[in-house]
Amino acid sequence: MISISHLMKEFTVTDGKVAALNDLNIEVDPGEFFVIVGASGSGKTTLLRSVAGLETPDTGSIKIADRTVFSNEPPVWIPAQERGFGMVFQSYAVWPHLTVYENVALPLKEGAQKIPSNEVDGRVKQALEMVQLEEQIHRPSTLLSGGQQQRVALARAIAVNPSVLLMDEPLSNLDARLREEVRGKIRELAKHLEATVLYVTHDQIEAMAVADKIALMSFGKLLQYGAPIDLYRNSNCAEVAEFFGTVNWLPGELDGDVVKTKIGEFSASQKSIDDKNVWVGIRPECLAFPEEPYNSQPNHILADLKHSVFLGDQYTFEALSSDSVLHGKSRSAPKMQSDRLHIAVDPDDVMIFAADDSNSTFINASMAAN
Amino acid sequence: MHSKSSPTLMVLAALPMFVIVVLVGVLISISFQSGIIGTSDAKFTLDNYRDLFTDPIIGEALYNTIIFSVTATLVSMGIGLPIAWLTERTTMSAKSAVYAIMTLGLLIPGIYTAMGWTFLAHERIGFLNRWATQFFSLTEAPINIATPIGMGFVQGLSLAALGFILTAQMFRAMNPSLEEAAKIHGLGFFGTMRRVTLPLAMPAILAAVIYIVVIGIATFDVPAIIGLANRVYLISTYVFEKANPGDEEFSQHGITAALGVIMIVVALLLTWWYSSVLRQGDKYQVVTGKGYRPTLIDIGHWGKAAWAFIIIYIIAAKVIPLLLIAYAAFVPYLAPPSAKMFSLMSLDGIMENMDWDLVLRGLKNTVLLVLIVPAVTLILAFSVSWLIVRGRTRTRYVLEFGAFLPHALPEVILAVAAILLSLFVLKDFVPLYGTLTLIAAVYVITRISFATRAINSALLQIHKELEEAAHVSGLSEIRTSWRILVPLLRPTLMSVWIWSAILVYRELTVAVFLVGHDNITLPAVIWSYWNSGATNLAAAVTLIMTLVLTPLVLLFWWFGRKSVMSN
Numbered sequence: 001m002i003s004i005s006h007l008m009k010e011f012t013v014t015d016g017k018v019a020a021l022n023d024l025n026i027e028v029d030p031g032e033f034f035v036i037v038g039a040s041g042s043g044k045t046t047l048l049r050s051v052a053g054l055e056t057p058d059t060g061s062i063k064i065a066d067r068t069v070f071s072n073e074p075p076v077w078i079p080a081q082e083r084g085f086g087m088v089f090q091s092y093a094v095w096p097h098l099t100v101y102e103n104v105a106l107p108l109k110e111g112a113q114k115i116p117s118n119e120v121d122g123r124v125k126q127a128l129e130m131v132q133l134e135e136q137i138h139r140p141s142t143l144l145s146g147g148q149q150q151r152v153a154l155a156r157a158i159a160v161n162p163s164v165l166l167m168d169e170p171l172s173n174l175d176a177r178l179r180e181e182v183r184g185k186i187r188e189l190a191k192h193l194e195a196t197v198l199y200v201t202h203d204q205i206e207a208m209a210v211a212d213k214i215a216l217m218s219f220g221k222l223l224q225y226g227a228p229i230d231l232y233r234n235s236n237c238a239e240v241a242e243f244f245g246t247v248n249w250l251p252g253e254l255d256g257d258v259v260k261t262k263i264g265e266f267s268a269s270q271k272s273i274d275d276k277n278v279w280v281g282i283r284p285e286c287l288a289f290p291e292e293p294y295n296s297q298p299n300h301i302l303a304d305l306k307h308s309v310f311l312g313d314q315y316t317f318e319a320l321s322s323d324s325v326l327h328g329k330s331r332s333a334p335k336m337q338s339d340r341l342h343i344a345v346d347p348d349d350v351m352i353f354a355a356d357d358s359n360s361t362f363i364n365a366s367m368a369a370n
Numbered sequence: 371m372h373s374k375s376s377p378t379l380m381v382l383a384a385l386p387m388f389v390i391v392v393l394v395g396v397l398i399s400i401s402f403q404s405g406i407i408g409t410s411d412a413k414f415t416l417d418n419y420r421d422l423f424t425d426p427i428i429g430e431a432l433y434n435t436i437i438f439s440v441t442a443t444l445v446s447m448g449i450g451l452p453i454a455w456l457t458e459r460t461t462m463s464a465k466s467a468v469y470a471i472m473t474l475g476l477l478i479p480g481i482y483t484a485m486g487w488t489f490l491a492h493e494r495i496g497f498l499n500r501w502a503t504q505f506f507s508l509t510e511a512p513i514n515i516a517t518p519i520g521m522g523f524v525q526g527l528s529l530a531a532l533g534f535i536l537t538a539q540m541f542r543a544m545n546p547s548l549e550e551a552a553k554i555h556g557l558g559f560f561g562t563m564r565r566v567t568l569p570l571a572m573p574a575i576l577a578a579v580i581y582i583v584v585i586g587i588a589t590f591d592v593p594a595i596i597g598l599a600n601r602v603y604l605i606s607t608y609v610f611e612k613a614n615p616g617d618e619e620f621s622q623h624g625i626t627a628a629l630g631v632i633m634i635v636v637a638l639l640l641t642w643w644y645s646s647v648l649r650q651g652d653k654y655q656v657v658t659g660k661g662y663r664p665t666l667i668d669i670g671h672w673g674k675a676a677w678a679f680i681i682i683y684i685i686a687a688k689v690i691p692l693l694l695i696a697y698a699a700f701v702p703y704l705a706p707p708s709a710k711m712f713s714l715m716s717l718d719g720i721m722e723n724m725d726w727d728l729v730l731r732g733l734k735n736t737v738l739l740v741l742i743v744p745a746v747t748l749i750l751a752f753s754v755s756w757l758i759v760r761g762r763t764r765t766r767y768v769l770e771f772g773a774f775l776p777h778a779l780p781e782v783i784l785a786v787a788a789i790l791l792s793l794f795v796l797k798d799f800v801p802l803y804g805t806l807t808l809i810a811a812v813y814v815i816t817r818i819s820f821a822t823r824a825i826n827s828a829l830l831q832i833h834k835e836l837e838e839a840a841h842v843s844g845l846s847e848i849r850t851s852w853r854i855l856v857p858l859l860r861p862t863l864m865s866v867w868i869w870s871a872i873l874v875y876r877e878l879t880v881a882v883f884l885v886g887h888d889n890i891t892l893p894a895v896i897w898s899y900w901n902s903g904a905t906n907l908a909a910a911v912t913l914i915m916t917l918v919l920t921p922l923v924l925l926f927w928w929f930g931r932k933s934v935m936s937n
Contacts, residue, residue, distance in 0.1 A: 054838050080841040093839035097857045106853060111844025153839075160843065 001196045002028035002051065002164060007060035009046060020046040021057060022220035028198065028213075030065075033190055035199045037207040037243075038217035045168060047217070048200045052087055052166050053080030065163060081112050086157030087166040090173065092149045094141045094156075101137045104128060104156045113160060127159035130189060147178050154186070158193060165190060167199040171206060183210050204244045208232070216240055234270070238279060238359040241351055242366060247281040248326050249363045251355065254278050258298050259352060263321040265298040268350040277355035279363055284316070286349035287328035289335040294342040299350065301326070301343040308334050319343065378848075382753035386818050387772040389811065393787040394634065394779075400790050401627035407794055418624035422632075425625075431608040437518035438525065438593065438604055439586030445526020446582055449683050450533025451575065453676075457534075458541035461666045462673045470927075471684055475531030477923050478688050479876040481893070483528045484521075484595040485900070485912065486691020489698055491515035493600075497694075497706040516600035525592045527687035529582055536581060540574035559667075573650045580644040584637060588780030590879040595900060605633065606782045606879075613786060613883065623790060630783040641778040692916075699909035720910045729911060731888075732895040733918075735806055736875060739891065743813045744870035748863060750814065751821035756855075758822070759829040760837075777819030785883035788812045804886035812880050817870045828862035829855075861929070868926040875919060 007024040010017045020043040028034045036044040049055035051062055053069065061071035069078040095103050104124045108115045115123065128134045131151035136144060141152060150170060157165055170186070171179045187210045190197045201207050207214050208228040215225035224236045235241035238249070252261035254273065259266045259280050266280050294302045301321050308317035310333075317334045319326045319341050326343070328334070334341055353359045401419070403412040422428060457468045491498050491513045499511035514520055548570065552562040590606040598607055612626045669676065697707060700715040754773050758766045776784065788811070792803040802808040832855065840850040856863065878893040885894040892915050900908035 052838075052842055054841065080838070081844045081846055083842075084844065085842055087839065087842040089835040089839055091833050091835045093833065093835035095836060095839070095854055095858075106840075107843030107845065110849050110853065112846075113844055156839070156843065166842070 001030040001032070001065055002026070002034075002198065003061075003063040004047075004051070005061050007047070007050065007057050007062065009043075009050065009055070009057040019043075019220040021050065021060075024060070024220075024222050026215055026222065026225065028196060030196055031194050033187060033197045033199065033210055033212045035201060035207040035211035035214045036217060037201055037204060037214055040202060041219070042217040043220040044200045044202075044217050048166055048168055048198060051164075051198060052085060053078060053083050084113065084160070084162060085164045085166055086160055086162035088150075088153045088157050088168065088170040090169040092146075092153040092170075092173070094144075094149045094152045096142045099138055099140055100128065100133060100144070100152050103141055103152050104159050107156060107160050111160065123159050124155075127155040130158065130192075131155045147174055147182065150174060150182065154189070158189070158195070163196065165193075165195045165197045167197065169201055170199075171201070172203075179206070180209075186210065208244070216243055235351065237362075238281065238353050238366075239362050241281055241353070242362075246284055246327055247351070248284065248287075248324075249367060250280040250282075250324060252278055252280050254352075261324075263303070263324050264296065264301050266345070266350050266352075267298045267347055268352050269347040271352055273352055273354050275354040275356070279353045279355055279359060281351035281353060282326075282345055282349060284327045284329040286345055287319075287326060287330070287343045288345070289330070289332075290342060290344045293337060294340075299345045299347060301345075303341045303343055305334055305336065305341045379753045379756055382750055383757050383769055386750050386754070386815060387769065389815055390772060390775055390779075393784060393791060393815070394775075396791045396795055397627050397630045397634070397783070397787040400624060400794060401631045404624055407624060418628035421622075422625050422628045427603060427608065428629075431603040431605050434518040434602065435587060435604040435606075438522040439583050441519050441522025442525035442529060442586045442589075443579055443582045445523055446529035446533040447537075447575070447579060449526070449530035450535075451537050453530075453680055453683075454534050454538035454541055456669075456676045458538055459667055460669045460673070460676070462669060462676045464677075468680060471680065472531045472534045473927075474923070475684065475688060476535065477872055477919075477926065478692075479878070479893075480525065480528035480589075480592045481595050481876075481878055481896070482695065482912065483687055483691045484524050484592045485698075485905075485909065486694045487515050487520075487524045487527075488596055489694040489704065489905075490690065491520065495704050500706050516596050516602050518602065518604070521593050521596050521602070521604075522586075524596065525586060525589060527683075528592065529585065530683065530687065532585075533578060533582060536578035537571075537575060540571055540578075544570060573647055577644055577647045580640060580647060584640050584644070584778075587640075588633070588637065588782060590782050590882070594878075594882065594897070599901065599903075605629070606780070609782050609786060610882065613789065623793070626786050627790060630786050633780055633783050634778075637778045637780055637783075695909045695912050697909075698905055699913055701906065704905060719906050723904065724907055724910065728890065728895055729892075729914070732890050732892040732911075733914075735889055736892040738806060739810055739813060740871050740875050743810050743817065743874045744867045746810070747814050747817045747821050747870050748867055751818050751825055751866070752851075752859075752863075754818070754822050755825040755829050756851075759826055760834065773822040774819055776815050781816050781879045782883070784812055784816060785880040788880075789883060804884075804889055806889045809881065809884050809889055809891070812884065813874050813877065816880065817873065821866050821870060824862055824866045825859065828859050832858050864929045865926070868922065868929060872919070872922050872926060875922065876915075 004024055004026040007021050008019070009021040011020050022043075024047065026034075036047055038044045046055055050057045050070070051064075056077065057070060057072075059072045061076075062069050064083070067078075068076045069083055070076060095106070098106065101124055104127055105120055107113075108120045108123055109117070125134060125137070128137055131154050133148060133151050133155060136148060141149065144152065150173070153170070157167075167186070171182055174182060183206055199207075199210065211228055213225060214228050214231050216223045216231060218239060224231055224240045226234075231240055232244045235244070238247075241247050250261040250263065250266075252259040252266070254276055257267055257271075259268075259278055261280055266282075290300075294300060301319075303319035303321035303326060306318040306320050306325070308315050315330050315333050317328045317330070319328060319334075328343070400407055402414050402416070404415050404417045405411055405413045453468065453472070456462045457465050462468075488496070490496050493499060493511045493514040493516060496511065496513065496515065499513055502508060502512050503510075515524065544567075549562050549566055552566040557565060588606060590610070593602075593604045593607050594610065596602075597604065598610070603611065609626050609629055612622045612629070615621060697715075698704060699720065700717065701711055702714055702716075702719055705711055751773075754769050758769050758773070761769075788808055789803070792800075792808055796802055802811075836854055836858070837850055840854050841847075845853065876893060877891070878897055881891045881894040882897055885891060890898075892911065896908050896911045896915065899905075899911060
């Protein structure tokens with residue numbers, strides 16, 4: 001449905017040029033809820049705005065359902081108003097001088113689509129019903145709460161029956177409780193409309209909650225894209241692994257099937273690396289407390305408990321093993337065996353990354369920051 | 371936005387820039403020509419500059435201009451600054467009335483004050499002088515308004531409202547906790563004033579002073595009304611004399627061009643100084659956070675004295691001049707008001723001598739200008755603003771400077787450049803000389819800086835995504851402007867429109883230089899009667915002009931209040 005290839009864009013800044021989009025290739029299938037995630041400055045918003053037609057890339061091409069909307073060779077440029085998308089903006093961009101009804105109706109009446117005027121009324125009402133705003137229909141939009149304005153923006157975007165729905169951090173201005181509620185409704189609505197959605201957020205939880213597929217961007221580059229569980233469990237690099245949650249990093253050496261580290265040996269059920277120097281990554285929730293005593297098998301660690309904190313739904317703890325600090329999370333309190341902590345890790349939960357320049361630089365910086 | 375959009379906007383924005391560049395270019399080029407200028411026979415020399423500097427009158431005009439500007443600045447700041455402080459920082463009562471009075475003061479043209487004070491304090495006919503010589507049996511008139519100091523005083527009265535507006539904003543933005551800190555640490559009222567309030571206010575005061583000095587140097591209408599008939603020249607009126615000498619002499623366009631170039635350089639330097647002082651002031655920009663509430667200084671019964679001061683100012687600057695103009699229109703000859711003079715008042719003088727054709731022509735032209743100029747100004751300024759605020763290319767810096775330039779260029783010089791352009795460049799190919807179009811074009815140029823600045827700041831308040839939402843929804847550029855931006859900018863556009871309309875309506879600088887038989891404006895009719903000594907006819911036309919001006923002012927008022935409320 002959306003086909004992005006070799007997309008490049010540079011911005012001129014005070015000390016040179018910065019690549020906002022660096023040779024990006026993405027395929028989004030029809031009906032897919034596709035989330036672009038990344039830290040600020042990663043280029044995710046530039047990518048979305050390029051698809052929308054609000055930003056012109058330097059090179060590459062963007063196709064929507066086989067219609068090229070941008071390409072540098074041969075030069076093609078379809079302006080935003082002729083692309084026929086719906087978009088929800090970070091600020092909602094609800095027009096303050098118009099009522100709720102007028103906000104939704106304006107694109108229908110005066111947009112490029114030219115909806116017959118006898119259909120406009122029905123389309124507006126239908127869209128507002130979908131976001132449960134039919135009771136506010138004739139209110140001035142400035143009198144609405146933040147959550148209601150967000151729904152007006154959503155209604156306006158879906159009313160035009162867009163081939164593609166674009167959303168730029170649509171939840172970032174809502175308070176935390178509302179955010180969780182609304183994100184579920186947005187996904188529900190998109191699936192109901194069978195719309196293809198391109199959704200930008202900086203929040204990895206939000207991304208995983210709504211996405212069919214996630215693309216993670218960093219400094220203009222696409223690091224990895226795929227289903228949320230793939231990115232979480234089968235990250236292709238250390239940066240992807242850590243973006244979606246904390247990781248305990250241990251340097252080690254590959255020796256046959258096991259990795260030797262300072263705190264013991266580890267083996268992973270999946271391993272596609274032949275490098276000698278590697279990084280072992282273990283997420284905090286993967287540290288378990290087995291019943292049996294410690295026996296120096298691979299994936300078993302003996303550690304000292306530094307401290308643990310009860311947070312209601314979970315305990316968090318820090319353990320020290322041969323100068324390495326391990327951060328852990330567990331449902332039950334850390335279980336001591338004669339004053340020490342016996343920790344075991346499932347081979348499925350052991351991630352191994354090559355200790356190449358990019359991974360090592362990233363991990364060292366991340367460990368220095370903690 | 372992307373670079374491929376808005377060719378229409380680009381053209382609209384480039385148009386005024388192009389005209390400005392051409393005007394300045396023509397001025398510079400002609401300033402170096404002698405002989406038959408504007409043709410291939412012209413010689414390129416420095417003669418004009420040499421003639422200018424050796425002209426005996428120029429030294430005197432320069433000296434007069436300095437005395438005039440200094441006096442005008444002292445008087446306007448001496449009145450405006452205390453009223454601003456009283457209004458913003460003390461417990462004086464009825465403050466919105468002060469704002470109302472001062473805004474009204476800003477709208478009443480300086481020529482009214484100038485005419486009124488001529489009736490009051492002219493050496494020969496001034497009523498004050500007549501009374502004084504009578505009562506104290508003097509042989510010589512004690513006051514002479516037709517001096518640089520006298521004219522500076524009148525100009526100062528007229529600019530006091532501006533001094534007030536410029537400094538009131540500063541007092542409002544100043545953080546009162548800095549003054550409170552001084553008080554708590556033992557400084558008294560005067561100590562706080564001297565060591566904290568005034569030093570903090572200094573950059574803003576200095577900026578206001580420079581702003582008013584720039585106006586003082588370039589101003590034409592007041593010195594022309596009072597000084598020209600008495601052959602007291604300032605630089606601006608000297609330019610007029612060189613461009614419009616008596617019948618037996620030739621216009622010295624080369625010299626006016628040379629003087630124009632020098633004035634542009636001086637004006638640019640002063641404006642550069644002004645903006646660097648303003649930036650200096652921003653460093654002190656003692657930020658006013660939320661919930662900020664100025665503590666007002668209790669002046670108790672002094673509030674009455676403060677109000678007396680304001681009332682005396684408004685009577686001297688506006689009320690008496692207006693009353694005297696009305697009086698002068700109906701008396702057969704000018705003499706101090708008395709029972710006898712009142713019994714002689716009639717419409718006869720006006721009816722017999724007024725050239726109604728001329729007045730109607732002036733009224734028609736002025737109405738046309740008021741209808742056309744503000745509208746064109748708004749469209750062009752909107753295009754420039756949009757490209758400055760929303761544009762990403764480097765052209766926006768060019769536009770920013772270009773839109774700011776006319777603000778720094780004295781109107782007298784723009785008028786001279788327009789004459790030179792029409793006489794020596796466009797000539798007969800595009801016969802613009804003596805047309806309303808030429809006047810309209812120069813008016814648009816002179817108004818565009820203010821309009822652009824006002825729209826810039828309004829546009830900055832409008833989130834870019836409101837426009838982008840419209841584009842993505844399928845609305846074209848033009849529709850987006852019309853359906854989203856124009857409604858949201860309406861309060862600003864309205865007040866800029868009316869403000870421009872009022873300034874165009876009363877304009878008497880560019881008009882004096884550019885009018886001829888066909889394109890005369892109403893203020894220029896006043897000017898020509900006044901200059902030919904028909905003071906009663908000049909006063910009568912002024913009254914007619916006021917009748918039309920009043921509804922415009924009320925309209926400004928109404929929209930001003932509405933836009934304040936909607937903010």
